[in-house]
Amino acid sequence: MSQDSFYIGKKDGSPGLGVSLSNKAEVFREANAFCEQKGLEVKILRETVTPAAPARLGSTELEFKCVQIGGAATALRKEPDTVVEIRNH
Numbered sequence: 001m002s003q004d005s006f007y008i009g010k011k012d013g014s015p016g017l018g019v020s021l022s023n024k025a026e027v028f029r030e031a032n033a034f035c036e037q038k039g040l041e042v043k044i045l046r047e048t049v050t051p052a053a054p055a056r057l058g059s060t061e062l063e064f065k066c067v068q069i070g071g072a073a074t075a076l077r078k079e080p081d082t083v084v085e086i087r088n089h
Contacts, residue, residue, distance in 0.1 A: 006064055012057050016052050019052075023058065028042075041069045044063075
């Protein structure tokens, strides 16, 4: 994605409904292996999981950086599935 951030995404090849945990785990395994080859660990920037639905395969997408092992952890920022607007009249 840029000089120091990376992206991996996978569609779940098996039909069904909901989130495929095996697909999600595979994405995380690949990201971890990529960073471990560099002697680093994964720092997640963004995670997007799309559940499978009729006529749509599910997917998991991960944006990440490889950082020094034991660095300060920061909270995962997850994009909301639904945005609710509250208006004060």
